[in-house]
Every structure is written in structure tokens, then in C-alpha cells.
Amino acid sequence: MISFLQYVMRRTFQNMRGNLFLNLITIGIIVVSMLIFSTFTLLAFNLTNFLKIWEEKIEVIAYLKRGTPASEVEALLSKTRLLDGIEVVRYISPYDAMSFMENKLGGQKNLLEGIQPAILPSSFEIQLKKEYRNSTKLKEVVSYLKQIPQFEEIQYGQEWVETFSTIVHILRLTQWILGGLLLIGIIFITSNTLQLTISTRREEIEVMHWVGASPAYVRVPFYMEGLIQGLLGGALAILFLFLMHQGLFLYIPESMQAWLAKIPVLFLPPETILWTLLGGMVLGLFGSFVASMRVLRYK
Numbered sequence: 076m077i078s079f080l081q082y083v084m085r086r087t088f089q090n091m092r093g094n095l096f097l098n099l100i101t102i103g104i105i106v107v108s109m110l111i112f113s114t115f116t117l118l119a120f121n122l123t124n125f126l127k128i129w130e131e132k133i134e135v136i137a138y139l140k141r142g143t144p145a146s147e148v149e150a151l152l153s154k155t156r157l158l159d160g161i162e163v164v165r166y167i168s169p170y171d172a173m174s175f176m177e178n179k180l181g182g183q184k185n186l187l188e189g190i191q192p193a194i195l196p197s198s199f200e201i202q203l204k205k206e207y208r209n210s211t212k213l214k215e216v217v218s219y220l221k222q223i224p225q226f227e228e229i230q231y232g233q234e235w236v237e238t239f240s241t242i243v244h245i246l247r248l249t250q251w252i253l254g255g256l257l258l259i260g261i262i263f264i265t266s267n268t269l270q271l272t273i274s275t276r277r278e279e280i281e282v283m284h285w286v287g288a289s290p291a292y293v294r295v296p297f298y299m300e301g302l303i304q305g306l307l308g309g310a311l312a313i314l315f316l317f318l319m320h321q322g323l324f325l326y327i328p329e330s331m332q333a334w335l336a337k338i339p340v341l342f343l344p345p346e347t348i349l350w351t352l353l354g355g356m357v358l359g360l361f362g363s364f365v366a367s368m369r370v371l372r373y374k
Contacts, residue, residue, distance in 0.1 A: 086296035087303065094271070098304065101268040105308025106315070108257040109355055113316045115250035116351075117343055122243050124341060133208055133231060135201040137220050140227040143197065151225055155199060160207035160216045169195040196227070210240045258358055261308075265301050265362025298363045305359020309352045317342060 091098050137155070139148075148166060155164045207216055213231060220229050320342050343351075 084299070087299040090296060090300050091303070094268075097268050097271055098300075101264055102304050102308050102311070104264050105261055105304060105355065105359070106311045108261050109309050109312035109351065110315055112250070112254040112257050113312055113343070113351060114319075115246065115253060116347065117316060117320070119243065119246045119250055120343060120347070121340055122246060124339070126240065126243055128339075133203065133213065135203065135213075135217065135220065135229065135231040137199040137201060137223075137226045138228045138230070139197040139199070139225055141196060143225050147225065148197075151223070152199070154223070155201065155220070158216065158219050160204050160212060161201055162204045163202040165200045167198045167200050169197060199226075210237065258354075261305075261355075261358045262362045262365065265304060265359050266365040268304075268362075294367045297367050298360055301359040301361075301363025302356050303359070305355035305357065305362075306352060308359070309355025312355075313343070313348055313351060 139151075143151075152164055152166060155161060201216075201220075203213065203216060207213065217229050217231060220226055320340070323340070
């Protein structure tokens, strides 16, 4: 077994050195393809992470109808707190709302002069339980709140949640469609490169067949060659993506750095990197398998 493995590795590297230019081209194309796919994966990962962070900070604001008696507020608070998914409910009076606006305006609070707190509506500031801070569960809670007749309007950043969720879904769909096309291309390129490699050694392979060499001794080195091509292509793609990720921060204007400091731009997690490397190896192996089935089917 050990001698067979030694033979396979020696034979594999001999094949690769003998067709170095073809192997470099194949690895280069795999790198570009895997880099494109990994870039979309990284974008989707960071947008999904940003969406989760943003959803965790979502609060629902339920505005009470004007003229709602103050005597109904406590009962309405208790009713709202009993709804599924609601963690905390806080009553915001018109005077609280005016104080909040003054604090936000700071030195420009004089803009509010002449405005009476009574014109501002009362509202409930609602915080959701952690498992309800996503677009699907959030809509369920809002639908319950809309059934309460004392609420005139419900605000929760609906357009932002739906738009951002749609962007993430479109990006992920694009990632997999483009990825599927690139993966097919990798298999095609790898298999054709190895067909050329096998063809250059046709006479040698025929001699091995005549002297009784088993199919494994002929085929396995080519399988290993495709596997190594896929591994190198995937590893280099991850390396280039990492360098691009790190280099991105060198060209960010100072005006944006403070804003981006609040938004973590993460690199791919270890499990995704591992799956990318394994995917490259499997694709290279499959490409070599296709090539050997075409060229060595009579051997």
C-alpha cells in the first residue's frame, strides 16, 4: 500500500512537471473561477451578517389614535405585553416625544419653538424577543398589533427590512447560479487539460497495459493530478480574496472609516474556507475522472 502511494505521488508530480504550462493555465482558470464565486460568497455573508445585526436593533413603534383616553393606556399596555414575541413595551407620551426630539436636535432645538407637545401622538415603543427579530417573525407580530383598534399606525422600518432581505436573497441566488456555471467550466477545463496530458503519454500507458499494469496504476495518478489542481486553485483563490479583503481598508476615505467602524466587514468563516477547498478538490477530481473515462476507456 505504501509503495503504491509513493508511486502515485511520484507519478503525479512527474505528470505535472512534464506538462507544467498546461497545469499552470488550468490552475489559473480555477483560481479565477473560484475567486469570483468566493467573492459573491463573501458579499452575501457580510450582507447577511449586517442584516442580522440590524434586525437585532429593530423596534416597533405603535402610534395610538388621537383621543385615546389615558385610562385605557394601562390596559392596552398589559394587552400588548401578552402578545407572542414581545419582550418590552414602553409608553411614550407626547411630552416624552418632544423631549426626545430636543435631545436629538441638541443646539438646534430652537427649531421646535412654538410647537406644542400635544400635536405629537402618543405611542408604544416595543422591543421584540430575540427569536422574533427577523423579517418573517416581525411581520407576524405586526399583524397582531394591527388587530388592536387603538393603534393608528405601526412603523418598524418595513421597507428597509424587505428591501435588504430581497437584496440578500438576490445576491445568494446570483452566487449559486454563477457558481454553478463556473463549476461546470472548471470541470470542463480540468478534464480537457488532463485529456491532453493523458494523450501525450498514450504510448507509455499502452506499454503499461501490455505488461499487466492494473487500471488503478494507470488512472489514480491522473485522479491525483486533478485533485491537486483543484486544491491549489481553491487555496490561491482564498489567499487572493483575503488579500483583497485586507487591502480594501487601505483605500477607504477617512470620512467613511468612522461609519464603517460600526459595521464589521468579516472574512469568510473557517468552515466556508474548508468547504471551498474541498469543493475545489472534488471538482478537480471529477474533471480528471471524466478525462480518464474518455481517453482510457479502452485501456
